[in-house]
Amino acid sequence: MIEAGWPLILAGLAFGYLCGSIPFGLILTKFAGLGDVRAIGSGNIGATNVLRTGRKGLAAATLLLDALKGTVPVLIAGQWGEGPALAAGLGAFLGHLFPVWLGFKGGKGVATFLGVLLALSPLALLAFAAIWLGLAFALKYSSLSALAASAATPLILWALGHPQVALLFLVLAALLWWKHTPNIRRLIAGTEGRIGQKG
Numbered sequence: 001m002i003e004a005g006w007p008l009i010l011a012g013l014a015f016g017y018l019c020g021s022i023p024f025g026l027i028l029t030k031f032a033g034l035g036d037v038r039a040i041g042s043g044n045i046g047a048t049n050v051l052r053t054g055r056k057g058l059a060a061a062t063l064l065l066d067a068l069k070g071t072v073p074v075l076i077a078g079q080w081g082e083g084p085a086l087a088a089g090l091g092a093f094l095g096h097l098f099p100v101w102l103g104f105k106g107g108k109g110v111a112t113f114l115g116v117l118l119a120l121s122p123l124a125l126l127a128f129a130a131i132w133l134g135l136a137f138a139l140k141y142s143s144l145s146a147l148a149a150s151a152a153t154p155l156i157l158w159a160l161g162h163p164q165v166a167l168l169f170l171v172l173a174a175l176l177w178w179k180h181t182p183n184i185r186r187l188i189a190g191t192e193g194r195i196g197q198k199g
Contacts, residue, residue, distance in 0.1 A: 012088040025107070032055065047066060067114050072115075132149040
């Protein structure tokens with residue numbers, strides 16, 4: 001593995017952004033003849049809003065692809081060192097949140113967050129999943145479970161001995177929380193939808 005300088009780090013950032021900015025939710029729903037997914041529900045391009053079309057398969061595909069667009073660029077850039085890999089992870093996340101092709105209006109980032117985490121620390125991903133599942137089972141709030149698990153991720157990475165990765169995920173978690181501001185407001189107000197809730 002070679003020592004990475006700024007050109008490779010910037011290349012990793014740009015490559016990650018290009019991968020992350022692919023709006024799979026929008027592409028899949030349009031190819032399925034369902035129109036623009038941004039016109040329904042929350043107006044988001046992520047898997048949760050795709051699910052509102054009633055097509056579970058499309059939602060699952062969106063979730064998988066949105067995760068992979070975080071995993072793949074990190075693994076590729078990682079061939080040139082940790083710096084480019086971390087930069088690619090940041091780029092992929094920013095690309096998903098702020099895709100240039102959609103006027104910088106993208107998704108909330110949970111799937112891509114998980115995809116980047118998978119590439120950099122599978123063990124931390126398992127811890128994220130355990131936290132999410134435990135809280136989701138107990139409280140029935142998907143958004144709250146994701147917020148709590150994302151907040152814990154930098155601490156988990158630090159405890160696992162990955163301080164640079166932990167710093168990256170501190171930034172990603174802060175951005176994820178910011179993108180979930182409407183959910184946080186609904187949680188505080190007691191109006192956030194629960195898992196399995198109808199209507």
